[in-house]
Amino acid sequence: MKALMTPVQTPSMAPLNRFLLLVTVVLLAAVITRIAGAEQPAARGTGDLGVIIERTTGTIKIIETSNRTAIANIAGFGDLSHASVVFSRDQRYAFIFGRDGGLSKVDLLTGKLVNRVMQAGNSIGGAISQDGTLIAVSNYKPGGVRVFDSKTLEPVADIPAIAADGDRSKVVGLVDAPGQLFVFSLYDAGEIWIADFKDRDNPHITKFTGIGELPYDALVTGDGRYYIAGLFGEDGLAKLDLWHPEKGVARILDGYGRGEQKLPVYKMPHLEGWARAGDYIFLPAVGRHEVLVLDPRTWTEVGRVPVHGQPVFAVGRPDGRQVWVNFAHPLNDTVQVIDTDSLKIIHEFKPGKAVLHLEFTPRGEQVWISVRDANRVDIYDTRTFERLDSLDAKTPSGIFLTARAHRIGL
Template identity: 60%
Template sequence: MDRRAFARRLSSAARWFVFALSAGVVGLSGAQERGTGDLGVVIERASGSVLIVAHTTPEVLARVEGLGDLSHASVVFSRDQRFAYIFGRDGALTKIDLLRPGIVARVQQAGNSIGGAISQDGRLVVAQNYEPGGIVAFDADDLHRVAEVPAKAGPDGKASKVVGLADLPGQRFAYALFDAGEICVSDFSVPDTPRTECASAGRQPYDGLVTPDGRFYLAGLFGEDGVALWDSWHPEAGVRRILDGYGRGEALLPVYKMPHLRGWAQAGERLFLPAIGRHEVLVVDRRDWRELGRVAVAGQPVFVMARPDGREIWVNFAFPDNGRVQVIDAETLTVRDTLVPGQAVLHMEFTPKGDQVWVSCRDDDRVVVYDALTHQERNRFAARSPSGIFFTHRATRFGM
């Protein structure tokens, strides 16, 4: 082999080595060799820490501490699934490395925050804030502030709380203004000069979701019966109402915990949504947005989540029924199983192809892993007041 051919081959090997490092294929400086697609994090809300976990085994790999108030924390992942961005209730945004466990960057960006999203190209991380309201965009590499979009004032004259932030195609983000009753879309195609348009949605939109194709944004309404729908393909049509008055004329039960519309489910052409103040799951036709029926369940649903194959819908509940999980048959719309994993079930997460479902039991300080096909317990491990569970395959999906 002549020297030029050797140099070309060496250069190619060097490029592959650099790529492998960034993708998590090769370990370095104590980092374990593993693919990042097998990883995830479990929020330990009481201690301001997270567990880094692997779901193939399943097992706990490490704990990262010093993350502040995680009482309502959420997580998004970098494009290569190596880094997790954690949004704390105290307004802090923290970037952690899943392969070399530790904090990479951290900013105190607001006084009160409940989540965020990452852009389609993975270059911007955007936080949604309660206090002082509005959204703030950060560079995904080092978390320096890129731009912010203030929120319209609510009836009290203060900037509205922002909820339901979701990423859309084309560097856009949709979100709801709880106090101002609007849905807004901010376009960050020019990152430091975002363009924002808003439209009336109804009273107190409390959470939002985007369909898997990134086209439709839905915001649940807390102040009235109904859901607001916005079509990103036809923004000129504005916001329309669906499921209007689904509880009209009936007394609502006290709401002990706000349902998470983000924890929705789609199975074929059906959507499954939690009903506010009711012991029901709403079933909606994805094609025309009309109600198809309801499934009576054991309590007020919080998360309504589809197994990845769409065959089953798993539901957890608000207090006082939060020690149970029910499984709905997506075809017959009947409850086929009731599980009792532990006290205060806060969250569930399926592995990418749905062979497992992980369930956090806050008051028992444990996570229970079920075989999602047989509903039999497969494993369990200790965690400090666990809440949210997030696996890295979320990086490949809109609205996650």
């Protein structure tokens, strides 16, 4: 501010100086125009854009849902055999978390990979902070969470997941929550940790131990209040009320498998696509051909929907009227649609072998479905169930639309 107050002395400037200044200004202007010309993308919004992961080739497609087309193909993401994406709050940038520990930042407008760091040896997913300034990544190797500045991808914090027993654990189920929190689970140790980044240079960690065996994934409710971790080693889920962390972790749906031997699980279910629909929450059961239905006011089971196979994703249409379900290998060629009003399956179809993921457009009129072995992403009308279009994609897995930018926990 002070510098701006200093009087400029141009009136007394010598003619030569004035000429040099003019030349400099003209040259600078030319350079700036050039740079801007090269980098300035066509004016458009990003609210209808998204990313498709092509897992085998380590490439992505940028897609737009208004005309249902791919607008860019980008390579160089390493091992995307497991990958997920979060978006900057301006919905211009996608942050891609790869299996090999790569954290990549993509500019959706220019279709360019603008930054990439190898932040660990093996990772599973990530989250963006409430204020959009921090990117957190959950790692298997070395087990822990690393946090980066979302502008520069410079490291901000490293949180090794060293459990109460002294062993380092793989980290799963990382989500953001209100209050600049990241919440995650320690797979090997059965713990839930809250990392509070209100002071980004001095994050505060709260640990909950003995939450249950082998938490494999987690979700946070859309209001950011409840963090729910699914347990692979036990029949039940662990619930943490982030409004009242002092109350500790409670078990819900305890013994939902009634102690029965579960079926072999050929693909871990994902809780990220959990659905809150109408009065209920829908969750994939582990090792059972069922979708569990909970009342979130009491956190008790109100029913189960028998389905085609072991559910992987049970995703709610944004209006909550339908839940779409895909299934684990080898029954993964089928999708079923549950009507949340009647709790009945109202539609079943077979898009092709290896349906890996489903993503709704922000208001739910379309659903995009990746069919890995058909090298195709199919787009359906969610009201008529008619197939509207298909896009070619090489072994597509996750589909992520920018509307996620404004949803807690995504």
